[in-house]
Amino acid sequence: MAQSLESLVLRHTHRLPIPRGSAGDGATAARQFDAALMTAGFKLSAELLERLSGLSEAAVLHTARRTLRTVREMVGDHVRHNSYFIDFPANVPDTEEFWMRCLGKALDDGTARENVLTQLAHGVLNLLSLPTYGRYQHTYEEMLAAQDELIASAGDRVTVLHLGRDLDDEITELYLALAGSTTPLGEDDLPDLKVLAGRCALGPQPESIPVRENRAVVNEARLGVGAELLLDTVTDVLRLACALSGGDVTLREPTRFLALSRPVRRGLLAGLDAVVAANPAKLADVHAYREPFKRLGERLHPHEYPRWPHAAEVFAVARGEKEARSFDSRVEKLLDEFDITGAAKLLKSAPGKLFRALDLLLRIAADQAERDAVVAAAVEVAPKVSGRVLLSVREHFHNRDRETEAPRVFVNRRGRGWVMPDHRPAVPAADRDRLIAALDAETRRRLPAAGRLLIDPDVLDVALPLSGRATAAGLGVLPRGSVSKVDGDRLRFFVYWKETEDGTDYDLSALLLHRDYSTDSWLSYTSLTTVGGRHSGDVTEAPDGASEFIDLSLDRVRSTFIVPQVNIFAGEGFDEVEESFFGFMVRDGEQKGRPFEPRTVRMKSEMRGPGKVALPLVFRRGDDGRWHAKWLHLYLKGISSANRVEENQVSVSKVVRALVEREQLTVRYLIDLMSGGTTAVDLWDGGPVPDEPVTYIGLERPEGLHTDSRIITLENLRDLIPG
Structure with a gap:
């Protein structure tokens, strides 16, 4: 352990x-x-x-x-990481030449010849029926022997491991950071929080646990050791029940509730009873999750516990036997009556809902007096809104200021993305500007005194992590919308997957787009070579794991955008395989080396999402010729099977355009607010660090920082988001 x-x-x-x-x-x-x-x-x-x-x-x-x-x-x-072509990226054949080579070997194979000739007679040939297609023709050791040694480069990645404290202290600190996070954790971080909560349930606790999913995980551990539960809504109890059944605490996916022991049932019912007794209006929250509450009631048997009558009311509302008018229905009634001022006044009692409705209220307001009432209500309740929502709304209105033909992009909690035309009327500029100024002022008020700021310039264009779900688990991964520079002569993508039980074929591809997002060309198993690029070859099954690579010489690429993608051609989904991950390496021209060299890896991210097409990031060449990456972390629906870059190029280009042209709030924005013209800000150039305590913000922690320094890196970037 x-x-x-x-x-x-x-x-x-x-x-x-x-x-x-x-x-x-x-x-x-x-x-x-x-x-x-x-x-x-x-x-x-x-x-x-x-x-x-x-x-x-x-x-x-x-x-x-x-x-x-x-x-x-x-x-x-x-x-x-093996490659189909043994000396990749050297000697990669043209696609047609390679196919003809496979065909020739099949015709020389007595077991395959008849089948191939039958197919050819009908004018169609299935590549997968060729014995040498899609299956490694050499061992991993043979591939290593065929490759030259990697030449060390000053540009190779070096991630420094630092000396920590005692294991117990490190565990407690990490538990407090994850449990008390002001933003939702990623799906891979919640299981880690569960492990830590089981160890730390009786120890120091964060001042607050604002994220409901985190609270459910902590409550599961607290219930196990008999500690007091942290509950203030009926939905907190529902999430806890999902956690106890091994289900989805985010409530996105239905949970099959397990049979619960009597002590656990008593704990859940007592919690429900206390919440409703303290505030009967909380019964209205049941409407959002009526079906899960009905199924939970079948497991808890509230009729057996008459001492908790308020808990029984929860399930009566879920079954429709008791009326509990929801807050949302009252708001909708006012909006149906076009009472914008009344709706804004009512929404002040739910500041988060008011902020999420601001765009709508300002768009449908009949006159300036109603818009003034909406803005005044927002300014009044801004101190009660979570920092995450405050910044999300600030980013939203910043992008509403731009006149663009880009479509509107939607991304759900699991990273599934899609676009739609944006037909919304404009928000009046004066009202938008007043709101933005108020949001900036409120954010500035919440930010701690930074003292002396030491900033790694590379972190300035990193998007604020307003949700852990906007960042995949992995190494060197930045939040969705972040921009980072790409140094080096050659860019190499890689994908690895290992199927669980069904034959699975993932295809690594790269779509190359012109400045106007139209297609230039692509690299895939159907196009093994193009200007400046080489594909390592198609691998069509992965019982023992498989890898594919794409190598690009950036000085030869004529396109403006490079969009790497992973298409599911057949078999298990990204969240069904035993393992799957994507990444990219950067190399100098003469480094050579194996197809996969870990010290050249700049980013490796897990692929665990919905849909059939994964879009991790996009590379863009600027007017100065330099390349930058913008991080996407998106999954597209695709089709049920045989997804290919040729078929999805239109949908991919639309999504890429929508996200490339959207501007995110970045670390630079918060640093500007923190400095306020009065705080010393130094840009760290990689040299010696100051002897005095500083607030350091960067991609990685430098050595030698004063022990009293506050250190913010990618690993705890969420700590920048005010509560």
């Missing part, structure tokens, strides 16, 4: 809890450990190297084995 907790801390913080073991001379082993880490693109900090050097060799090797296993998984080096 300690090993898994140590790995969890390392993944989330890039800190290694204080290594334990007997004292000794472990300097040689520590240097060897550091060298092994560097092959995967990691390195020990000077402080951590010194600590390990004072331990025995056995203790260092024990720590090294556990740590190397974790970091290799973080970067995607825990699996074997």
